[in-house]
Amino acid sequence: MFPMRLSRAFIPTLKETPKEAEIVSHQLMLRAGMIQQTGAGIYAWLPLGLKVLRKIGDIVREEQDRAGAQEILMPTIQSAELWRESGRYDAYGKEMLRIKDRHDREMLYGPTAEEVVTHIVRTHIRSYKDLPKNLYNIQWKFRDEIRPRFGVMRGREFLMKDAYSFDLTEDGARVAYKKMFLAYMRTFRRMGLKAIPMRAATGPIGGDLSHEFIILAQTGESEVFADRRWMEMDTAGEGISYDDAAALDGYFEKLSGLYAATDEIHDPASCPLDPADIVTARGIEVGHIFYFGTKYSAAMNATIQSADGALIPAQMGSYGIGVSRLVGAIIEAGHDESGIVWPEDVAPYDVGLLNLNTDDTACTSFCESLYRDLSARGKDVLYDDRAGVRPGSKFADMDLIGLPWQVVAGPKGLARGVVELKNRRTGEKQDIDVGGILARLVG
RNA sequence: CGGGGUGUAGCGCAGUCUGGUAGCGCGCCUGCUUUGGGAGCAGGAUGCCGGAGGUUCGAAUCCUCUCACCCCGACCA
Numbered sequence: 001m002f003p004m005r006l007s008r009a010f011i012p013t014l015k016e017t018p019k020e021a022e023i024v025s026h027q028l029m030l031r032a033g034m035i036q037q038t039g040a041g042i043y044a045w046l047p048l049g050l051k052v053l054r055k056i057g058d059i060v061r062e063e064q065d066r067a068g069a070q071e072i073l074m075p076t077i078q079s080a081e082l083w084r085e086s087g088r089y090d091a092y093g094k095e096m097l098r099i100k101d102r103h104d105r106e107m108l109y110g111p112t113a114e115e116v117v118t119h120i121v122r123t124h125i126r127s128y129k130d131l132p133k134n135l136y137n138i139q140w141k142f143r144d145e146i147r148p149r150f151g152v153m154r155g156r157e158f159l160m161k162d163a164y165s166f167d168l169t170e171d172g173a174r175v176a177y178k179k180m181f182l183a184y185m186r187t188f189r190r191m192g193l194k195a196i197p198m199r200a201a202t203g204p205i206g207g208d209l210s211h212e213f214i215i216l217a218q219t220g221e222s223e224v225f226a227d228r229r230w231m232e233m234d235t236a237g238e239g240i241s242y243d244d245a246a247a248l249d250g251y252f253e254k255l256s257g258l259y260a261a262t263d264e265i266h267d268p269a270s271c272p273l274d275p276a277d278i279v280t281a282r283g284i285e286v287g288h289i290f291y292f293g294t295k296y297s298a299a300m301n302a303t304i305q306s307a308d309g310a311l312i313p314a315q316m317g318s319y320g321i322g323v324s325r326l327v328g329a330i331i332e333a334g335h336d337e338s339g340i341v342w343p344e345d346v347a348p349y350d351v352g353l354l355n356l357n358t359d360d361t362a363c364t365s366f367c368e369s370l371y372r373d374l375s376a377r378g379k380d381v382l383y384d385d386r387a388g389v390r391p392g393s394k395f396a397d398m399d400l401i402g403l404p405w406q407v408v409a410g411p412k413g414l415a416r417g418v419v420e421l422k423n424r425r426t427g428e429k430q431d432i433d434v435g436g437i438l439a440r441l442v443g
Numbered sequence: 444c445g446g447g448g449u450g451u452a453g454c455g456c457a458g459u460c461u462g463g464u465a466g467c468g469c470g471c472c473u474g475c476u477u478u479g480g481g482a483g484c485a486g487g488a489u490g491c492c493g494g495a496g497g498u499u500c501g502a503a504u505c506c507u508c509u510c511a512c513c514c515c516g517a518c519c520a
Contacts, residue, residue, distance in 0.1 A: 149514085323520090389478095
């Protein structure tokens with residue numbers, strides 16, 4: 001918990017929208033003082049933005065851990081050597097940022113980490129008894145996009161969770177894939193997002209094991225087509241154990257059996273659904289998982305000795321979540337005319353407390369004690385205690401920042417023994433007795 | 444990378460066509476008055492006019508080069 005007084009905080013909000021921001025999440029992130037651009041597609045994260053970024057990262061981390069993946073931290077700077085082994089150094093093209101060190105050795109800022117993780121695993125994992133393994137990291141990546149845009153939604157530098165599974169057999173790899181599939185649905189759900197897994201192009205390996213996780217938002221980048229049953233279906237997969245292969249299977253079949261495709265893949269002619277049953281919407285890709293077999297393990301000699309003594313390349317899959325992109329995506333999915341509307345679990349603070357008149361002794365002493373009490377009870381509070389700032393500005397800033405709950409305390413209400421509790425999402429305001437507000441927020 | 448556009452105060456912009464030494468709104472600072480939805484009055488600070496060269500008595504303004512950023516397209520976690 002890091003309660004904060006707005007009078008001391010570094011949350012530089014803007015009244016006007018910087019002109020470089022085109023889409024609403026970018027505009028709101030700049031206006032709410034979450035980020036500052038320092039170059040094309042490159043951003044500094046200011047305290048408010050960093051808080052959200054960490055909350056999202058923590059949810060991702062918890063769900064990866066629950067699914068049995070283990071966190072490591074791989075470097076941002078990688079050596080060209082590994083990429084030459086896999087053959088991707090030449091194949092990757094200009095998206096990869098290449099740099100040279102003082103000895104003129106070729107290095108790169110990692111756009112992804114298959115090579116590094118394969119190298120790690122091949123040095124330590126030799127026996128089928130050591131499998132399965134799933135290693136993930138949350139690390140900054142760099143892809144030198146031709147045209148970065150949409151703020152953190154498509155920056156060149158971005159924070160990404162990437163997991164890599166290693167199995168002896170293809171069947172094992174399929175289980176690993178389904179675990180991540182479930183973990184992803186749970187992860188996005190916790191962020192207040194309804195993600196729809198969509199069949200994606202599988203690349204050179206082929207097969208049916210690649211999904212993009214798309215969330216629906218009016219301002220999404222691509223058009224998507226989905227069975228309308230997605231809209232009502234409970235996709236959370238609660239209660240399913242990662243150790244229950246049959247349940248995992250059932251869940252995976254249930255979801256992957258329902259039609260959903262992005263415009264690249266969707267073909268009205270071959271779509272099995274009646275057009276009336278298709279929902280057309282805009283979507284943002286927030287995750288992508290795929291199975292690619294032995295592409296890297298074979299090339300890089302990551303072999304496992306099986307029970308019968310044979311040396312066989314590990315079966316691999318990789319699983320990405322765009323952590324920094326999610327910050328923008330969540331805002332795209334949750335905002336209104338006044339600003340951001342955070343889902344509770346990723347909101348930078350739990351409660352905003354507005355002191356409408358810091359010159360009023362009764363009002364200020366009430367706010368100070370509520371601030372203390374809420375903080376003591378584990379609530380993360382952003383307290384607007386700024387002197388000389390008019391109520392209107394405080395309302396506007398708090399709405400812009402978008403915390404789920406606002407407690408508005410002013411002399412008028414306090415004279416009647418009440419404060420106002422506002423739900424940011426619904427806009428609903430309610431007068432609460434001063435004696436009951438703490439319990440109301442903590443309970 | 445192709446096409447288009449913009450760089451002037453922290454943010455949003457005018458001034459550029461027609462050269463004469465920089466302005467508006469918001470924000471910021473001081474004081475007073477204000478305090479329930481982005482206050483009022485008074486005073487004040489802030490600019491290598493993206494950078495370099497050139498033309499000219501004189502350049503934000505004209506010319507050349509350059510850098511950065513934004514938008515559209517193709518590409519993508």
